[in-house]
Amino acid sequence: MKLVVAVVRPEKLGEVLEALFRHEVRGLTITRVQGHGGETERVETYRGTTVKMELSEKVRLEIGVSDHFVEPTVRAILKAAHTGDVGDGKIFVLPVERVYRIRTGERDEAAVTPVG
Amino acid sequence: MNAADTAWMLIATALVLLMTPALGFFYGGLVRAKNALNTMMMSFAALGCVAMAWALAGYSLAFAPGSGWIGNLSHLFLHGVDLNPLGTIPHVLFMAYQGTFAIITAALISGAIVERMQFRAYLLFLTLWSLLVYAPIAHWVWGGGWLAKLGALDFAGGTVVHVNAGVAAVVAAVVLGPRKDYARQATLPHNVPFTLLGAGLLWFGWFGFNAGSALGANTTAALAFVNTMLAPAATLLAWTLLDLQRGGKATAVGGATAIVVGLVAVTPAAGYISPLSAILLGLIAALPSYFGVLWRPRTRLDDSLDVLAAHGVGGTIGAILTGVFAQKLWSGAANGLLFGEPRQVLVQIVAVASAAAYSAFATLVILKAIGLFMPLRVTDRTGEGLGLDVSQHGEEAYGTGEGAILVLPELVPPPTAAAPAPAGERA
Numbered sequence: 001m002k003l004v005v006a007v008v009r010p011e012k013l014g015e016v017l018e019a020l021f022r023h024e025v026r027g028l029t030i031t032r033v034q035g036h037g038g039e040t041e042r043v044e045t046y047r048g049t050t051v052k053m054e055l056s057e058k059v060r061l062e063i064g065v066s067d068h069f070v071e072p073t074v075r076a077i078l079k080a081a082h083t084g085d086v087g088d089g090k091i092f093v094l095p096v097e098r099v100y101r102i103r104t105g106e107r108d109e110a111a112v113t114p115v116g
Numbered sequence: 117m118n119a120a121d122t123a124w125m126l127i128a129t130a131l132v133l134l135m136t137p138a139l140g141f142f143y144g145g146l147v148r149a150k151n152a153l154n155t156m157m158m159s160f161a162a163l164g165c166v167a168m169a170w171a172l173a174g175y176s177l178a179f180a181p182g183s184g185w186i187g188n189l190s191h192l193f194l195h196g197v198d199l200n201p202l203g204t205i206p207h208v209l210f211m212a213y214q215g216t217f218a219i220i221t222a223a224l225i226s227g228a229i230v231e232r233m234q235f236r237a238y239l240l241f242l243t244l245w246s247l248l249v250y251a252p253i254a255h256w257v258w259g260g261g262w263l264a265k266l267g268a269l270d271f272a273g274g275t276v277v278h279v280n281a282g283v284a285a286v287v288a289a290v291v292l293g294p295r296k297d298y299a300r301q302a303t304l305p306h307n308v309p310f311t312l313l314g315a316g317l318l319w320f321g322w323f324g325f326n327a328g329s330a331l332g333a334n335t336t337a338a339l340a341f342v343n344t345m346l347a348p349a350a351t352l353l354a355w356t357l358l359d360l361q362r363g364g365k366a367t368a369v370g371g372a373t374a375i376v377v378g379l380v381a382v383t384p385a386a387g388y389i390s391p392l393s394a395i396l397l398g399l400i401a402a403l404p405s406y407f408g409v410l411w412r413p414r415t416r417l418d419d420s421l422d423v424l425a426a427h428g429v430g431g432t433i434g435a436i437l438t439g440v441f442a443q444k445l446w447s448g449a450a451n452g453l454l455f456g457e458p459r460q461v462l463v464q465i466v467a468v469a470s471a472a473a474y475s476a477f478a479t480l481v482i483l484k485a486i487g488l489f490m491p492l493r494v495t496d497r498t499g500e501g502l503g504l505d506v507s508q509h510g511e512e513a514y515g516t517g518e519g520a521i522l523v524l525p526e527l528v529p530p531p532t533a534a535a536p537a538p539a540g541e542r543a
Contacts, residue, residue, distance in 0.1 A: 034516075034518055034519060043510060044512065044520070051521060053520055055519025085497065
């Protein structure tokens with residue numbers, strides 16, 4: 001099992017989710033986050049106060065998948081979240097020691113396999 | 117000159133002016149958070165550029181004597197618009213009151229082109245539109261133009277304001293094209309309470325719009341005032357029942373929309389029909405707009421906030437029903453179909469059709485002309501994707517301030533071509 005962590009542009013989230021569901025990746029968690037990945041800074045002005053925004057809004061997806069699902073998941077995100085500009089985000093694939101499904105107590109492979 | 121009339125018209129002018137910020141809240145709540153400021157600014161901006169265009173030239177084109185088609189330039193730069201009475205109120209007050217109508221009418225169009233239009237092109241569009249489209253049509257109906265002579269009834273602007281803006285909105289939506297996310301991703305309202313707040317404030321301001329159109333503190337104003345209360349109430353009830361019957365749930369966005377539809381529909385009729393007729397008119401007006409709002413998202417017409425269904429359709433129904441329900445007994449003005457004057461309905465249809473045709477043509481020409489000199493739309497990725505608040509205004513509606521680094525004056529980045537250098541650096 002692996003944990004796929006992806007950080008993507010918020011405006012690309014819809015396309016990413018669509019791509020994931022098309023590849024039958026169904027269990028995921030998202031969080032709204034802010035980060036910095038080398039994007040050009042945005043300058044904002046409020047009355048006389050000018051600020052550089054060093055952090056950009058991003059969305060982080062966390063997806064627990066069994067090993068043979070890692071490739072389709074990563075490829076789906078790579079394609080759907082891509083714009084070609086700096087700031088498209090990252091994908092991290094991490095090893096996972098154990099997974100439990102709380103409802104049934106199932107563990108590991110069984111716990112990350114969608115029901116039905 | 118009459119002191120009571122003047123007092124009422126001072127208040128009515130302020131009430132109508134408030135409708136434009138109210139519209140900003142109504143529209144602002146319906147868009148996504150990243151476009152909230154831009155959408156609200158599309159209304160607020162009209163308070164600046166349309167008011168200026170109106171005072172300097174638009175008022176003259178609309179209300180100066182002239183041909184049946186347009187006023188002459190005798191009131192250009194407010195020439196001759198002084199403290200002498202026009203009717204029973206000072207001439208300047210009449211000019212200001214009518215100016216608030218020009219402002220809200222232009223701002224209404226913005227609902228069809230949110231989340232994608234370049235702000236500088238929008239400013240130019242608003243200004244030109246108020247001079248070249250609003251002013252002539254106002255002249256036709258209220259400035260002694262050909263529709264006035266034909267006997268068209270438009271108490272507070274069902275045709276001049278709402279049909280006009282609704283049709284212009286559709287043309288603008290077609291010229292600009294749909295948002296890149298339209299019909300691909302859900303584009304949901306980000307703040308429905310704003311929309312309800314806007315609808316409530318619009319209703320409040322509309323008492324000045326309709327009852328103020330009597331141009332005095334008199335019985336016609338009282339009639340228009342009561343009808344402005346009853347018709348939207350009936351529309352709201354009808355809309356809620358339709359919602360309950362169709363989906364099982366009375367929606368808040370639906371309720372806010374219903375209030376606006378009812379207000380639009382009663383606008384041309386307010387001072388001409390009985391209160392019971394106003395209730396009927398409000399009930400009837402709910403139907404076409406309700407189904408219009410359901411139909412539009414199934415099309416490629418990205419009239420994003422349904423200006424056509426609310427203002428175009430509501431205004432048309434209201435204008436035609438004015439020709440049905442008008443009652444001399446109440447208004448002293450004219451009778452409609454139900455009271456022995458079937459011809460009035462035809463006159464109303466001619467007024468709506470001619471205003472719609474001119475508005476569509478002139479709006480198309482203005483937008484195409486502006487498009488020759490500057491882009492009408494923002495770019496897909498850095499404009500629409502990032503949101504227009506940041507790309508057009510350099511501000512965020514709901515910024516957290518996290519990650520914001522204060523730029524001290526000497527550290528301001530070198531000016532780009534668009535921004536002139538600060539005075540210190542030019543020396």
